[in-house]
Amino acid sequence: MTVCTADRPITSKLEFSLAPLQRSTVTSSAPLLEYLLGAMGLNRRTAKNLLKFGAVTVNGAQVRQFDHPLAIGDTVVASDARSVIATGRLESARVQVVHEDDALLVVEKPTGLLTVATSARETDTLFFRLNGYLQARQPTSTERALVVHRLDRETSGLVLFAKTAEAQHALQAAWPTVEKIYHAVVIGRPEPESGTIRSYLTETRALDVFSNDRPTPGGRLAVTHYRVLQTRGEFSLVEVHLETGRKHQIRVHLAGLGCHVAGDRRYGAPLDPCRRLALHASGLEFAHPLTGERLRFKSPLAAALHQLFPAWKDVGSSRDV
Numbered sequence: 001m002t003v004c005t006a007d008r009p010i011t012s013k014l015e016f017s018l019a020p021l022q023r024s025t026v027t028s029s030a031p032l033l034e035y036l037l038g039a040m041g042l043n044r045r046t047a048k049n050l051l052k053f054g055a056v057t058v059n060g061a062q063v064r065q066f067d068h069p070l071a072i073g074d075t076v077v078a079s080d081a082r083s084v085i086a087t088g089r090l091e092s093a094r095v096q097v098v099h100e101d102d103a104l105l106v107v108e109k110p111t112g113l114l115t116v117a118t119s120a121r122e123t124d125t126l127f128f129r130l131n132g133y134l135q136a137r138q139p140t141s142t143e144r145a146l147v148v149h150r151l152d153r154e155t156s157g158l159v160l161f162a163k164t165a166e167a168q169h170a171l172q173a174a175w176p177t178v179e180k181i182y183h184a185v186v187i188g189r190p191e192p193e194s195g196t197i198r199s200y201l202t203e204t205r206a207l208d209v210f211s212n213d214r215p216t217p218g219g220r221l222a223v224t225h226y227r228v229l230q231t232r233g234e235f236s237l238v239e240v241h242l243e244t245g246r247k248h249q250i251r252v253h254l255a256g257l258g259c260h261v262a263g264d265r266r267y268g269a270p271l272d273p274c275r276r277l278a279l280h281a282s283g284l285e286f287a288h289p290l291t292g293e294r295l296r297f298k299s300p301l302a303a304a305l306h307q308l309f310p311a312w313k314d315v316g317s318s319r320d321v
Contacts, residue, residue, distance in 0.1 A: 026074040032058065033066040040078065047078075055079045090133050095126065098158065098297055103167040103290050105130065105145055106297050109159050111276045115150040130161060148172055149245060154263075157182070157281025158299045162289070170289035179296075180242040181283030182250055183229075185305050186259040187271050189236045194227035197253040201246045208266070209248040211256050222246040224253045230309055235262060235273065237309045250279060274304040 022040050030038070036047040036056070049055075054062045057077045058070065070076065090097065094110040107130065109115065114125040130145035145161040146168040162168035171178075199211040200219030212219055223243035230237045236259065240250050251261050260269035262278035285296040301312060 022078045024076050026070045026072055026076060029072060030070050031066065032056070032063060032068040032070055032076070035070050035076065036078065040076070042078065050078050090129060095129060098299070099295075103163055103288065104171070105161040105163060106284065107159055107161070108299055109151055109156060109281075111154055111156040111302070114153045115159060116147055126159060127161075149175065151281055152248065152251075152277070152279075154277035155279045155281060156276075156302050158284050158297055159281070160284060160286075167289040171286070174286065174289075175245065176243075177286070179283065179285035180245060180281070182240040182242070183280050183282045183301055183305065184238050184240060184250060184254065185262045185274065185278035185308055186236050186238050186254055187234060187262055187269060188259040189231050190226065190228055190238065190254070190257045190259045195225075197224045197226070197256065198222070199253065199256070201249060201252060203247060209246075209252050211252050220244075220246055222249045222253065224249060226254070230312060232309055234271075235308055237305075237312060251277075273308060276304055278305050278308075280305060 022042075024035075024040050026035065026039075028039075033047060033051065036042045036050070037044060042050070048066075051064050051066060054064055055078060056063055057079075058068065059075055090107075095113075096108040097105065098108060099106040107126070109126050113129075116127045117125050127145060127147060134141065134143055134145060143163050145163065146165065148160045148162055148168060148171045151157065151159055160171065162171055199213055199222055200215050201209050201211055201222045202216055202219045203209050211222075215221075221244065225241040225243065227239050228236050229239050238254070238259075240254075242249065248267075251264050251267050254261055255264070255267045255269075260267060262269055263272040263274055263276055264279075265272070280299070280302045282299045282301065283297065285294065287293070288295055300306075301309070306312065
């Protein structure tokens, strides 16, 4: 099984990486620009652009200074500037690529960003940004990001995209078998402290979702497994495993226990300690659509949620997503 965390991706045998433009080991001391022009044979314009856009590393560290001194034995790598620029655009939107290979992309989505557009007027979405990233990185390539599933705008965490239609169809067909883990901060403490919620969810014309214990016209079965990890004051940290993946499923099911997800104004949460919906998609586990290899991805608890539970360490250090 390949395991990746959002803080430190672990390379699998299929992981995609752009080949560096050049890699060289320094054999005589020189300023960096002089070395790029001489020993590495780059023209002045190319060398300056690579330095400007942060596409040159020395011993693994990004260097932009033209006169950076090189010592014998240093390793200099000059990469494709377009890939650096494209990655920077994602980082400016607080989107992190956790894993990429020929078939799929796993990224972290920040709170406040739509996964895909819900109307023709909405163009700033994760889907739009990822396809812009792929196009900017390799303008002549036909690869694209294809939607496998969605997170609510207010939810942060892991999102899976396919890069081919075949992979998309395979991942969507296998979606019921994908392990989907979330962490939520709720108001109060669920009773019992662990259990399974089964109900039928129905969406209204106003796009609100209601839960019913029995089948109803238009209702879809939703199954949520949960357990309380910690309680601190008036809040509890809850781990959720989804057996199904319905719209607003976690929010509606936890509200039905009398423990609203903090910050969930739509479903009546009275408190908003994180100044955001306190729900984070923290884990995905599934079979790779091409190789069958079992992949597992973990995302650390978002910083705003982690502040309420600073002792929680299960998925690593927090980050503001």
